[in-house]
Amino acid sequence: MDSYCEYALFSVAVKSPPATAVDLLAALEAENPKSKYLDEGYATYLYDLNQAGLSAKIPAMAEKALTNLPDNPDLLYFMAEHCYAAKQSDRALTYANRLVASFGKRSKPEGVSEADWEKKKTVSLGSGYWIAGVVAGERNQYAASDKSLRAALPYVKGNDARMAPALFYLGLDNYQLGKMKMNKAQMLEGAKFSDQCAAITGPYAEQAWKNSANIKVEAGKMR
Numbered sequence: 001m002d003s004y005c006e007y008a009l010f011s012v013a014v015k016s017p018p019a020t021a022v023d024l025l026a027a028l029e030a031e032n033p034k035s036k037y038l039d040e041g042y043a044t045y046l047y048d049l050n051q052a053g054l055s056a057k058i059p060a061m062a063e064k065a066l067t068n069l070p071d072n073p074d075l076l077y078f079m080a081e082h083c084y085a086a087k088q089s090d091r092a093l094t095y096a097n098r099l100v101a102s103f104g105k106r107s108k109p110e111g112v113s114e115a116d117w118e119k120k121k122t123v124s125l126g127s128g129y130w131i132a133g134v135v136a137g138e139r140n141q142y143a144a145s146d147k148s149l150r151a152a153l154p155y156v157k158g159n160d161a162r163m164a165p166a167l168f169y170l171g172l173d174n175y176q177l178g179k180m181k182m183n184k185a186q187m188l189e190g191a192k193f194s195d196q197c198a199a200i201t202g203p204y205a206e207q208a209w210k211n212s213a214n215i216k217v218e219a220g221k222m223r
Helices: 002-013 018-031 036-051 055-065 073-085 089-102 114-138 142-156 160-181 184-198 205-220
Strands: none
Touching: 002 018, 002 036, 018 036, 036 055, 036 073, 055 073, 073 089, 073 114, 089 114, 114 142, 114 160, 142 160, 160 184, 160 205, 184 205
């Protein structure tokens, strides 16, 4: 009976106007904060809160909800992006890594098309890897940044706002890692990433061009 009531609240909520859906999903949350229907419904809940003019309530709601559904990708995606935008780098990094890990624990939900599931994975994994890589890059954690940003590249392709910083830090990462290991090829790979970044108009272009030129000069002095 409990499961039926949870399903009834969820099924009506997803077909309702935002204000009504928010009330119904809040009722479901009060009834069972670990409900499988709520796990599926948080994407709708977040959207409807925003549409109902209640976006200010989302961060606290999402953070609280993650105590009951710690691997929910919709909540983790929101918190990773929210914390990164708020320059809360420690929290952003934590949520980004949890977001990436969450997809290793999930398969495609019933009723979701393969295309929609792949689209969700692309957006979510792109966000998780990119935030983790950029935060690590800002902290000069070269190996961690390189690993995450290489994973992010196929997901952020076509998004210049994310591709430029990804390439910028990959340039620095591989220059520094190559320099530490006296690996000329890796240093030049850093120059290649910097060149690709410099080709994207924006705030990273000029410095990336300078970085590339300096790396090539330094690499040219190596055997």
